[in-house]
Amino acid sequence: MEQTSLFHQQVPDPLASRLRPQTLEDYVGQKHLIGKGKILWQLIEHDQISSMIFWGPPGVGKTTLARIIANCTKAEFIDFSAVTSGIKDIKAVMKQAQEKRELGLKTIVFVDEIHRFNKAQQDAFLPYVEKGSIILIGATTENPSFEINSALLSRCKVFVLHSLEIDDIIELLQHALHDERGFGHENIQIDDDCLYMIASFANGDARMALNTLEMAVLNGERQDQSIIVSQETIEQCTSRKSLLYDKKGEEHYNIISALHKSMRNSDVDAAIYWLARMLEAGEDPLYIARRLVRFASEDIGMADSRALEIAIAGYQACHFIGMPECSVHLTHVVTYLSLSVKSNALYMAYESAKKDAMETIAEPVPLHIRNAPTKLMKELNYGKGYEYAHDHEEKLTTMTCLPDSIADHHYYHPTNQGSEAKVALRLKQIKEWKEKHKKK
Numbered sequence: 402m403e404q405t406s407l408f409h410q411q412v413p414d415p416l417a418s419r420l421r422p423q424t425l426e427d428y429v430g431q432k433h434l435i436g437k438g439k440i441l442w443q444l445i446e447h448d449q450i451s452s453m454i455f456w457g458p459p460g461v462g463k464t465t466l467a468r469i470i471a472n473c474t475k476a477e478f479i480d481f482s483a484v485t486s487g488i489k490d491i492k493a494v495m496k497q498a499q500e501k502r503e504l505g506l507k508t509i510v511f512v513d514e515i516h517r518f519n520k521a522q523q524d525a526f527l528p529y530v531e532k533g534s535i536i537l538i539g540a541t542t543e544n545p546s547f548e549i550n551s552a553l554l555s556r557c558k559v560f561v562l563h564s565l566e567i568d569d570i571i572e573l574l575q576h577a578l579h580d581e582r583g584f585g586h587e588n589i590q591i592d593d594d595c596l597y598m599i600a601s602f603a604n605g606d607a608r609m610a611l612n613t614l615e616m617a618v619l620n621g622e623r624q625d626q627s628i629i630v631s632q633e634t635i636e637q638c639t640s641r642k643s644l645l646y647d648k649k650g651e652e653h654y655n656i657i658s659a660l661h662k663s664m665r666n667s668d669v670d671a672a673i674y675w676l677a678r679m680l681e682a683g684e685d686p687l688y689i690a691r692r693l694v695r696f697a698s699e700d701i702g703m704a705d706s707r708a709l710e711i712a713i714a715g716y717q718a719c720h721f722i723g724m725p726e727c728s729v730h731l732t733h734v735v736t737y738l739s740l741s742v743k744s745n746a747l748y749m750a751y752e753s754a755k756k757d758a759m760e761t762i763a764e765p766v767p768l769h770i771r772n773a774p775t776k777l778m779k780e781l782n783y784g785k786g787y788e789y790a791h792d793h794e795e796k797l798t799t800m801t802c803l804p805d806s807i808a809d810h811h812y813y814h815p816t817n818q819g820s821e822a823k824v825a826l827r828l829k830q831i832k833e834w835k836e837k838h839k840k841k
Contacts, residue, residue, distance in 0.1 A: 416615040417608045419582045420573075421465055423472055429573055429607070430565040431462060441466075441560060448474050450509060452530055452537040454545050454554070457562030460606030463540035466562075467511040470538065476507035482514070491525040498535045508535050515539030516548035523550045530556050564605025564685075571600050573607055574614055589618055591630040598632060601653075602639050602683035613638060639683065653684075657692055660735070665700050669739040676735050677728075686727050690716035693734050704744035704819035711737050742819035750813040757807050764804040797831065799839050 422428045425435055425445060434441040444450055450470060455463040471478035479494055498508035510526075512518070529535045530553065537557060541548060545559055565573075574596050577583035599617070603610035616638040621628040656679055663671035679689060690712070697712040715734035719727040773783035788798035801808050815825035 415612065416577060416583055417611040420577055420580060420611065421468060423469065425469060425473075428462065428465065428469065429576075430569045431466075431562055434560055434562070435466070445470055445473050448476075450474060450476075450536055450538070452535075452557040454515070454539045454541060454549065454557045454559045455562055456541050456543075456545050456559055458564055458605065459542055460603070460608035460610075461562045461565055462607065463562055464513055467513075467538055467540065470509065471511070474507075474509060476509045476536065477501060479508060479510045481510055481512045488522055488525050491522060495525070495529045495534065498529060502534050509538060510535045511538045511540070513540050514542075516541040516543040516545075520550060523553050527553050527556075565603075565607055566605070567597070567600045570603055570605070570607060570610045571596050574599060574610060577611055577614055584618060587618070588627040589621070589630065590627050591617075591621075595630055595632055595635055598635055602635075604683060604685045657689070660689075661692065661696060664696060664735060664739045665743065667739055667743070669736055672735045672739045673732055676731055680724065680728050680731070686719045686724055686731060687716065689731055690719045690734070693731070693738060696738055699748045700743055700745055701738065701741050702744050702747035702821070703815060703824045704742045704746075704821040706820065708738055708741050742821075744816045744818045744821050746813060746815050746821065754812045757810060757812075761804060761806060764806060767802070767804060769800065770802055795834065797834055797838075799835050 425442060428435060433439065435445070436442060455466060457463055467480075471480075477498075479498075481490075481494065494510065498510070501508055512526075515523075526535070526537055527550070530537050537553075539545075539549070539557070545554055549557075578589050578591070579585050595617075599610055599613050602613060613635070617630045617635050618628055620634055620638060621630040622634070623629075656675055660672055660675040660679065663669075663675055676689065680686065694709070694712040694716055697708040701708040712734055715730050718730040722730070768782050769784065769786035769788075771778070771783040773779045778784075786800075788800045790796050790798055803810065813828070815821045815828060817825060
């Protein structure tokens with residue numbers, strides 16, 4: 402008989418583990434995949450699972466979906482960890498699966514963090530997936546195109562899971578407060594703003610949100626039979642100050658606006674400050690990186706085309722590394738964009754062209770620049786009169802490519818800032834050549 406230590410005390414599972422959904426009805430988020438009638442919903446409901454990969458950031462429900470499949474399927478479900486398993490373990494499981502297949506039984510093998518397997522380990526699965534001895538379900542936070550062998554990947558359907566929306570996470574938090582497996586047996590006093598604060602801090606990660614809520618409740622102020630969770634408690638638990646986001650996200654947009662305008666004004670110190678405000682309050686670094694990519698073309702454009710390259714590189718660095726390490730990459734991009742010469746000529750060009758496009762939406766494409774892949778189209782004069790620029794020494798023609806009604810309209814007006822000065826000179830030369838050689 403096993404003896405129990407005098408110091409033994411039953412430790413409850415973490416909140417996120419206790420509340421893990423068991424059915425599709427309890428699952429939150431990923432409606433594009435498991436909404437009623439969607440492809441993954443159909444596969445699970447009808448127990449027609451094939452080999453697949455779940456790809457998405459941490460805490461969005463990859464493992465939970467696998468557990469739901471385990472509850473719904475008639476096949477044997479084997480849980481496998483890429484962190485602790487080697488080739489010997491893989492082969493032992495594959496042998497068992499082969500034997501069960503000969504008895505007419507299916508085996509589903511779930512591999513969490515499959516990207517951690519090396520090529521040899523992944524290769525060990527391949528023949529069994531090919532023969533249908535197993536149905537493989539892998540979960541990964543890394544791009545499968547880079548981290549999973551092409552031969553194995555080609556035999557799996559990839560499902561992309563997205564970060565959860567703030568409303569999804571708030572729904573999870575409310576559920577945790579009222580479910581008996583969570584804090585349903587406690588009288589927790591926490592207002593909607595605090596729930597919104599936790600959801601914002603989580604950056605789409607349900608596990609992080611539930612862990613934060615659990616820590617906040619455990620550290621809340623006890624009064625009579627209640628536990629009061631305040632904003633200060635949450636700030637202490639997350640080691641971050643709140644951005645004071647309201648439900649409409651007004652302060653969120655105020656601060657990204659401050660960052661954008663500081664960079665536009667070439668105020669590098671202010672730009673770095675607003676960047677730090679956002680990151681330290683838990684803002685998604687990829688959101689900031691996307692805004693920087695936009696800024697690179699909207700406010701710098703052809704004045705320094707390297708700005709766009711650096712902004713894209715910064716986004717990729719954030720995707721690969723994540724917080725807190727990627728803060729220096731974002732600082733790199735913000736500093737470069739702040740100190741770059743500025744031009745909004747591309748932005749103004751598009752806005753001007755958009756106005757014409759909306760007003761001339763029914764204008765036909767001129768015949769001479771239409772494609773003519775068929776005999777009938779050629780007979781209808783599609784492509785007739787087209788001038789191929791490469792046939793000419795200057796690589797220029799006098800051909801007009803706009804509809805007749807706006808043939809004299811110009812949208813792009815380059816500035817003399819940075820590299821755009823060279824662009825302006827080139828555009829001037831092109832216009833002068835066309836005017837000189839214009840057919841009378």
